[in-house]
Amino acid sequence: MARHFGAVPGVGEGATFVNRQELRDAGVHLPTQAGISGSAVEGADSIVLSGGYEDDHDEGVVIVYTGEGGRDPVTGRQVKHQQLVRGNLALAVSHRDGLPVRVARKLKRGGYEYAGLYRVDDHWRELGRSGFRIWRFRLVKLESAQPGQGPERKPTLIQRIVRDTAAARAVKAMYDHRCQVCGERLETAAGAYAEAAHIRPLGAPHHGPDTADNLLCLCPNHHVLFDFGAFGIGDDLQLLGLPGHLQVHPQHHLNPAHLEYHRSRYLHWK
Amino acid sequence: MARHFGAVPGVGEGATFVNRQELRDAGVHLPTQAGISGSAVEGADSIVLSGGYEDDHDEGVVIVYTGEGGRDPVTGRQVKHQQLVRGNLALAVSHRDGLPVRVARKLKRGGYEYAGLYRVDDHWRELGRSGFRIWRFRLVKLESAQPGQGPERKPTLIQRIVRDTAAARAVKAMYDHRCQVCGERLETAAGAYAEAAHIRPLGAPHHGPDTADNLLCLCPNHHVLFDFGAFGIGDDLQLLGLPGHLQVHPQHHLNPAHLEYHRSRYLHWK
Known part of the structure; x- marks a missing residue:
């Protein structure tokens, strides 16, 4: 089945899920372990913000997301440089092609929330706090339909960006x-x-x-x-x-x- | 004084004005007759939607605005082709450069309303209902700051578009x-x-x-x-x-x- 980009019918912003399996069953984010869903050919269709990376920033409308790789599986600490491969390359492809990315966020009280569609606006590498190279992706929330502002609002703005x-x-x-x-x-x-x-x-x-x-x-x-x-x-x-x-x-x-x-x-x- | 592009401090969306002189005094739209304020070098900084053109469409978020020229000053009917000069060229330059355009709208009950900032998204020519060539400009409303959505919202989206x-x-x-x-x-x-x-x-x-x-x-x-x-x-x-x-x-x-x-x-x- 082709990778699905964009909103999942029936899942609105703010919808909550008990665990990763529920996120998968709903079609929001298919991998149950990886934070990035995607391929280097097609791009990334979804990510999960798990709060696990030391350098992530999540301000709601603008997210700076740290790429994957180079972490010690036991301690979770950054122990190697990250490369622009797999999920990281998929997010770079989404940047290149202007693809919409579904974002789910782990909640402090437990469970996950669907945060909506974002576009990858920028990607670059830098030295993380650990001293190892990390890849970073800036995501900006796409306009969502807002009641009372007319049916033109959503398609007009989204079609130029995505x-x-x-x-x-x-x-x-x-x-x-x-x-x-x-x-x-x-x-x-x-x-x-x-x-x-x-x-x-x-x-x-x-x-x-x-x-x-x-x-x-x-x-x-x-x-x-x-x-x-x-x-x-x-x-x-x-x-x-x-x-x-x-x-x-x-x-x-x-x-x-x-x-x-x-x-x-x-x-x-x- | 240099032409001012963008919002006028102290004038919020929905502000009303009794007449064109008041629009001018507030700095929203300087010409008291012309619908387009601008020059072919700098671009257009503001327009007034007066409802006078047979082919205008105003749907709030998306406006299709008809250029100036070719109208009979007495009957107001289109009697000649419009050219891509003066105000029309100024709007085309605003399209080329992604400049913000202030839009004021004539109200049916009388007076004028400041409708906010728009960008020129497209321009083209076509035959109007009169059979004469007219220039048309599609304007799309720029995101305005919305309470509760965080301070990042406005600058992030506007800075990429304008x-x-x-x-x-x-x-x-x-x-x-x-x-x-x-x-x-x-x-x-x-x-x-x-x-x-x-x-x-x-x-x-x-x-x-x-x-x-x-x-x-x-x-x-x-x-x-x-x-x-x-x-x-x-x-x-x-x-x-x-x-x-x-x-x-x-x-x-x-x-x-x-x-x-x-x-x-x-x-x-x-």
């Missing part, structure tokens, strides 16, 4: 994270970085779909230029406003209506 | 929006686009300052690569992880302590 849907991930994988305009592939320690750009924008009043036929794999520079109408794409995939033509994978079928929508509203002719 | 402070604008102007790494300058109809990158990050736990000695002018691609530690900068301004050296203006004095902070925490050595 960029990576299944369709976006599929399109980026199809191009191996290479820009369809310039062929650039941005290499980071968390893997290659690319952006999925909507041709007809999401949200009111455009209501473009979040589907592969409305998505391009672009480097950040060409994403900005596309969104600001510095170039467009003809039905023959010729670039308009830039030399050359769009690189398109044989399995990637762009919808000409979306290309025309972008040209007519965004493209600035010289 | 990128452009006075220091950031000064650094981008110093380099004429050229990337200090590759020399790239992204040209759009709203002017050149660049990003101001903090060397030592803002916010907890890094607490880097928002000052020129901690800022670089980068293209979006090199901004991503820098934030993910794919390259760093030596004290001699040699790039580490990329060939070449950083272009630095003689008046731009980078703080070596910030460069070292970035190298020690973010730079991934091969």
Whole structure:
């Protein structure tokens, strides 16, 4: 079964669980031991704040979470450097791709609480209090729906921050994270970085779909230029406003209506 | 006096004003006639929603605002195409630079209300109901401080969305929006686009300052690569992880302590 990112239907913020097994059964956090659920390919889908790391900070809206590894299993003390592998790399991938991470928090009175969805906002390494290198991840809470503020609130803010849907991930994988305009592939320690750009924008009043036929794999520079109408794409995939033509994978079928929508509203002719 | 962007001290959301002169006296919106306050160089600092345009949508959190120009001064009807000039261009510049825009709304019962800070999220042209071309701007409300959610809430979310402070604008102007790494300058109809990158990050736990000695002018691609530690900068301004050296203006004095902070925490050595 594919790893599930985002909220679990039926589990609201503040829901409590007696133990790790209940967190697992509810689908909030599947591993019963590890603090980070995820893989280096897909990213991390959930973490548990257990209060066990000497360097964690949990201020509710902003969490600084210490990565895993290098602890003595008996004393729980940091005895080795942490590496950017396994769960730590999964969280770095979630940062790269803007994935939502479910956060559960161990309660002082016992049990666990679902704290909501966060995005990984930053990651870095430093020397912990023990003198060993640790990886740290800054997580910022995503806007939750708030009664009385209108249905637009949640999707509008979240969709810009959490960029990576299944369709976006599929399109980026199809191009191996290479820009369809310039062929650039941005290499980071968390893997290659690319952006999925909507041709007809999401949200009111455009209501473009979040589907592969409305998505391009672009480097950040060409994403900005596309969104600001510095170039467009003809039905023959010729670039308009830039030399050359769009690189398109044989399995990637762009919808000409979306290309025309972008040209007519965004493209600035010289 | 420099144009003031952002909140006006002492004017809270929901504050009401009898007329346009009162809005002006309070510093919310200076022009007494024009709906858009701003310039093509600095961007737009405020708008008034007067309900006068046939194509405006105002849903509170998301506003689709129609640009200015092309209306018959007597009938108020659209009789010509709108151009991306003056106030319209100012709003496009606010989009490019992520500037906060004060929004005031004309009330049906008379008078005006300060609706808060918005960012321009998108701009495009289309044919209005009149058959003439209009420019449209999508504005999304910025998070306002909400009691009980902690002091981190406001700065954290706003600082990522509203990128452009006075220091950031000064650094981008110093380099004429050229990337200090590759020399790239992204040209759009709203002017050149660049990003101001903090060397030592803002916010907890890094607490880097928002000052020129901690800022670089980068293209979006090199901004991503820098934030993910794919390259760093030596004290001699040699790039580490990329060939070449950083272009630095003689008046731009980078703080070596910030460069070292970035190298020690973010730079991934091969």
